[in-house]
Amino acid sequence: MIDAKILSATTFVYFSAFAFYLMRMVSGRESWGRLGSLTALAGLAAQTAALALRWIASYQMGIGHAPLSNLYESLIFFSWSITAVYLFFEWRTQDKSLGAFVIPAAFLFMAYASLSPHIDSRIQPLIPALQSNWLVSHVVTCFLGYAAFTVAFAAGLMMLLKGSLDRAGKNSRPDGAAARGKNDRNLGAPPDNSIPARFVVLIPAPAVLDDLIYQSVVLGFVFLAIGIMTGSIWAHYAWGSYWSWDPKETWSLVTWLVYAIMLHSRYIRGWRERPMAVMAVIGFICVLVTYLGVNLLPGLHTYQ
Amino acid sequence: MAKKNPLRSFFASVKLAVVLLIAIAAASILGTLIPQQEAAGPFIARLGPVWASLLLNIQAFDVFHSFWFVTLMALLAVNLIVCSLDRLPRTWRRFRSKGDPELIGLFADLSADRIITTERPRAEAADRLTSLLKKIAGPVERRDRGERIFLYTNQGAFSHFGVLIVHAGVLIMMAGVMVGLFLGFEGYMNIPEGESAAVVSLKGGRGEKALPFSVRCDRFILEFYENGAPKTYRSDLTFHQNGRDVQSAAVLVNHPVTFGGIRFYQSSYGVMPGGNPVLTVSRRDSKIMEVEITPEMAFALPEHKATVRILRVEDNLMDMGPAAKLGVAAPTGNRQFWVFAAIEQIVAANPGILEQVPLFDPASFAPYVFSLRMPERRPYTGLQAARDPGVPVVALGAALLMAGLLTVYFRSHRQFWILLETAGDGTRISVTGRSNRNEAGMNRELNWLTAAIGADGEAG
Numbered sequence: 001m002i003d004a005k006i007l008s009a010t011t012f013v014y015f016s017a018f019a020f021y022l023m024r025m026v027s028g029r030e031s032w033g034r035l036g037s038l039t040a041l042a043g044l045a046a047q048t049a050a051l052a053l054r055w056i057a058s059y060q061m062g063i064g065h066a067p068l069s070n071l072y073e074s075l076i077f078f079s080w081s082i083t084a085v086y087l088f089f090e091w092r093t094q095d096k097s098l099g100a101f102v103i104p105a106a107f108l109f110m111a112y113a114s115l116s117p118h119i120d121s122r123i124q125p126l127i128p129a130l131q132s133n134w135l136v137s138h139v140v141t142c143f144l145g146y147a148a149f150t151v152a153f154a155a156g157l158m159m160l161l162k163g164s165l166d167r168a169g170k171n172s173r174p175d176g177a178a179a180r181g182k183n184d185r186n187l188g189a190p191p192d193n194s195i196p197a198r199f200v201v202l203i204p205a206p207a208v209l210d211d212l213i214y215q216s217v218v219l220g221f222v223f224l225a226i227g228i229m230t231g232s233i234w235a236h237y238a239w240g241s242y243w244s245w246d247p248k249e250t251w252s253l254v255t256w257l258v259y260a261i262m263l264h265s266r267y268i269r270g271w272r273e274r275p276m277a278v279m280a281v282i283g284f285i286c287v288l289v290t291y292l293g294v295n296l297l298p299g300l301h302t303y304q
Numbered sequence: 305m306a307k308k309n310p311l312r313s314f315f316a317s318v319k320l321a322v323v324l325l326i327a328i329a330a331a332s333i334l335g336t337l338i339p340q341q342e343a344a345g346p347f348i349a350r351l352g353p354v355w356a357s358l359l360l361n362i363q364a365f366d367v368f369h370s371f372w373f374v375t376l377m378a379l380l381a382v383n384l385i386v387c388s389l390d391r392l393p394r395t396w397r398r399f400r401s402k403g404d405p406e407l408i409g410l411f412a413d414l415s416a417d418r419i420i421t422t423e424r425p426r427a428e429a430a431d432r433l434t435s436l437l438k439k440i441a442g443p444v445e446r447r448d449r450g451e452r453i454f455l456y457t458n459q460g461a462f463s464h465f466g467v468l469i470v471h472a473g474v475l476i477m478m479a480g481v482m483v484g485l486f487l488g489f490e491g492y493m494n495i496p497e498g499e500s501a502a503v504v505s506l507k508g509g510r511g512e513k514a515l516p517f518s519v520r521c522d523r524f525i526l527e528f529y530e531n532g533a534p535k536t537y538r539s540d541l542t543f544h545q546n547g548r549d550v551q552s553a554a555v556l557v558n559h560p561v562t563f564g565g566i567r568f569y570q571s572s573y574g575v576m577p578g579g580n581p582v583l584t585v586s587r588r589d590s591k592i593m594e595v596e597i598t599p600e601m602a603f604a605l606p607e608h609k610a611t612v613r614i615l616r617v618e619d620n621l622m623d624m625g626p627a628a629k630l631g632v633a634a635p636t637g638n639r640q641f642w643v644f645a646a647i648e649q650i651v652a653a654n655p656g657i658l659e660q661v662p663l664f665d666p667a668s669f670a671p672y673v674f675s676l677r678m679p680e681r682r683p684y685t686g687l688q689a690a691r692d693p694g695v696p697v698v699a700l701g702a703a704l705l706m707a708g709l710l711t712v713y714f715r716s717h718r719q720f721w722i723l724l725e726t727a728g729d730g731t732r733i734s735v736t737g738r739s740n741r742n743e744a745g746m747n748r749e750l751n752w753l754t755a756a757i758g759a760d761g762e763a764g
Contacts, residue, residue: 063529125529128537128557128570218713225709229702238558240569240688241490242698243481245368247336257329261322268318297336 003057004121006050007076008114013043014083014107021099025199033096037087040103044083051076054123063125068139072121075113077139078291081147082106085216089151093212097202101154134234142227142252148220149259149280149287155212156280159273162203165196206273213276214266217283221259228252247297248290255286315386324380331376335367341508381478384471391468398464398740402445402456403719410736411723418750420758423730426453430724433733436760440753441720455722463740466711473705477698484694489513495521496576496684500544504689515689517545517564522552524573524685537570539685555687565691572686578679581617581626583643586673597628605672610634624650626678632669641668645676716741720753733757 020036023029054067067073086102113119126135203209231249236242243249262279265271271279314320339347344365348356363370422429430453434444441457448454491504491513502518520542527536542552543563553561560569580596585605595603602613613631621627625646632639643666644650650664651657658665666674720737735754739746 125531125533125535127534132558222709222713225706229706232702234558236695237560238569240560240567240571240690241692242695245332245335245340250332250336254329254332257325257332261325261329264318264322264325268322294336 001121003050003054004114006046006053007110007121010043010047010050010079011107011110011114013039013046014079014103014110017043018100018103018107021096021103024096025100025202026195028198028202030096033099036099036103037090037096040083040087040099040106043106044080044087047076047080047083051080058123061123063123065126065130066136066139067123068135069126069130070120070124072113072119074139074143074291075109075119078143078146079106079109079113081143082109082150085144085147085151085219089212089216093208095204095208097204098151098154098158098212101158102151105150105154129238132234132238134230134237138227138230138234141223141230145220145223145227146287146291148216148223149255149284152213152216152220152280153284153287155209155216156277156284158203159206159209159213159277160281162200162206162209163274165200168196210273210276213280217259217262217280221256221263224252224256224259228256247294251286251290251294255283255290258283258286312386312390315383316390317383318387321380321383321387324376324383328373328376328380331367331373334364335373338364338367340368341366377478381475384475388468388471395464395468398717399461402458403738410721410738411734414734414736418735418754420733420735420754421727421730422733426724426726426731429731429733430455432760433722433724433757436756437720437722437753440749440756441718451726453724455720455724457718457720459719460715460717463711463715463717466708466715469704469708469711471708473701473703473708475701476704477701480694480697480699480701482694483697484692488690488692488694490688490690490692492571493519493687493689494572494574494684495519495539495687496682497521497524498682515564515566517543517550519543519563519568519687520549521685524683526573526683537573539570539687541568541687555685567690569688569690570685571688574684574686576682576684578681581628581645581679582677583614583628583630584675584677585612586675587671605632608634608636610669615640626676628676630674634669639669641665643674643676645678647675716745718746718749720750722757 017036017039020032020039024032024036051067054073055064058064058067068077082102083106086098086106090096090098113121204212228249231252232242235244235249258279262271262276262283265279266276338344338359348360348365351359359365363372367373424432430446433455434446437444437455437457442459443457445456445458446453447456489504489506491506493501493504495501498521500518500520502515504513504515506513522540522542525536525538525540526534527538529535537557539555540552541555541561543550545564551563553563555561555568555570557570560567562568580598583595583597584591585593585595592606597614597617599614599617602611604611611633613633614628615631616629618627618629621642621644624644627642627644629640629642632641641663644664647664647666662668717740718737719739720735723734723736725732725734735750735757737746737750737753
């Protein structure tokens with residue numbers, strides 16, 4: 001089970017990447033950021049290799065199938081998607097501050113997969129319901145969607161954190177000398193060397209985060225739409241009905257509707273920044289319910 | 305503009321759409337928290353009568369088919385139709401609009417780096433720019449206005465329709481659902497191996513539907529992996545119509561079979577209860593009676609004034625298969641003994657057993673010989689049968705929805721204008737453009753275009 005060993009190691013690689021990104025935020029030194037990116041990329045490469053090995057191993061066992069068939073494999077792939085989508089946005093925006101907020105999610109899902117005693121990491125054969133060509137396209141699109149929403153959630157958290165730290169800073173100095181977070185550098189505000197203040201300085205301006213939330217939500221919205229559609233086609237062949245209001249189906253629709261509400265409010269009511277951040281958090285809670293929460297509800301779709 | 309009908313502006317508002325989406329999402333969450341349909345039974349039993357009747361009255365146990373949920377969907381449909389019709393003229397104008405850069409004021413306060421001068425005369429510069437622009441932004445329209453030449457490109461004007469396409473897709477999907485609801489059906493049929501059926505029990509206890517053909521289950525196959533997990537559920541079916549077998553096909557999970565416009569899915573399986581064991585009484589190799597037995601029952605033998613009582617019935621006695629213990633009461637004395645269904649195999653495997661264990665001898669009450677036959681427990685296949693003429697409509701709607709989403713988010717209406725004016729011996733070139741989305745991307749492209757024009761100017 002070489003793949004499981006690599007995957008356990010990846011957990012610690014992601015933790016290191018998170019630590020490096022955090023060091024960058026605290027020390028303000030870009031070299032930590034570069035180290036963080038390289039570590040995250042190494043983790044992604046190792047994880048990709050482990051998934052490939054697992055895929056090959058399943059064929060050697062005579063039960064060949066893509067490693068996307070149970071809770072363990074889905075957690076691994078979720079973590080993989082989060083890192084992949086994050087690195088895509090890091091490359092596009094050239095901003096590494098997001099890493100300290102997104103990579104811990106990739107780490108936590110890996111840790112859950114590797115450490116939870118209830119999760120079976122063995123390669124299992126596919127039960128008849130999963131023996132379908134739609135398995136790969138459905139799972140991949142859904143998880144890329146979830147991962148994009150995770151990035152939006154992290155950016156939302158950053159915006160809310162920056163907002164509350166800014167307010168806290170203002171309250172601690174009643175003379176109102178504290179500069180606004182986004183103008184700190186420009187105004188040459190009196191240097192405040194407390195760790196939260198240094199941390200806040202490196203969080204991008206709300207307008208930048210807002211754009212990031214918008215872009216990642218759009219990406220997730222489109223991927224989730226494709227995921228729901230491929231799932232519907234699959235259900236049409238497997239269950240005889242393209243939609244059966246099964247809890248997972250229903251929650252995926254709820255999630256999609258929450259983001260639809262968010263996008264409509266942005267266009268029509270001009271929502272920017274804080275309300276977008278709040279919606280990104282609410283949307284991500286729906287993603288978690290869709291992914292894990294519905295396993296507590298009865299339905300056709302639960303993970304084994 | 306004419307004053308709008310208040311009802312129309314109510315239904316055209318995006319605020320209504322957002323409220324409806326929130327309501328639909330909330331109702332859907334409710335539908336996953338409260339057990340629905342068949343699953344609701346045990347839950348209702350645990351509720352007090354007041355709550356149960358209250359929830360029943362608001363159709364909380366069938367949220368997704370409730371009157372109010374359907375109403376929400378219908379309102380959303382009306383909202384989408386009115387809102388889209390309302391937007392249509394505006395969208396059309398934007399689609400057609402060529403825009404006059406001077407009227408919009410795009411050249412009014414252009415930054416210096418968007419203005420390039422070249423030594424080429426105006427006409428030559430215009431020709432070179434036309435071919436350069438054509439490569440990056442498609443067909444170029446040229447307008448000569450006196451001393452000035454405008455070059456204009458117009459790409460992706462269609463993207464203004466993206467939102468309308470998404471909304472049309474949602475409406476068509478809703479229409480497809482309605483088609484399926486009214487013209488389709490969904491139900492189940494359980495067919496034992498070797499038997500035929502021609503009636504579908506409709507879902508939700510909505511009666512039965514007779515098929516114009518019959519379905520025979522030739523074989524049901526269940527395979528397991530080494531770890532005990534199921535590997536294959538397969539039914540070999542034959543469709544029989546007008547007195548002959550028309551088609552044979554295997555139905556597997558994920559591989560339904562269509563016959564006569566109806567799709568058959570592998571849905572479940574089971575074993576038909578076979579009924580009671582049958583005890584046969586023979587005398588001198590001729591059968592004199594057959595009795596279906598249950599424990600504690602008794603019957604009289606036709607002669608010798610004897611009564612047979614069934615003391616026990618076992619499915620598998622001492623690993624030797626089904627057996628029944630009989631007590632025979634007769635004037636000549638009482639006897640108890642076991643009758644095994646598989647007595648011949650037992651004797652063959654254990655020669656002399658009847659002599660050693662007279663209790664196992666089915667001929668213990670001479671001259672009668674008893675034998676036991678277990679009813680066949682036949683496996684059956686559980687098929688789901690469905691016809692949904694709405695599926696192609698829903699698929700069309702979904703395809704439109706997807707195409708619309710991609711148009712909305714990944715296409716934009718991009719217009720470039722280039723103005724050429726004679727300046728001294730050469731030509732002054734001003735570059736501008738606009739996009740309905742992604743201003744940042746437009747700026748990058750304009751930077752790139754001005755750089756390319758500058759490079760082209762120096763190349764000559």
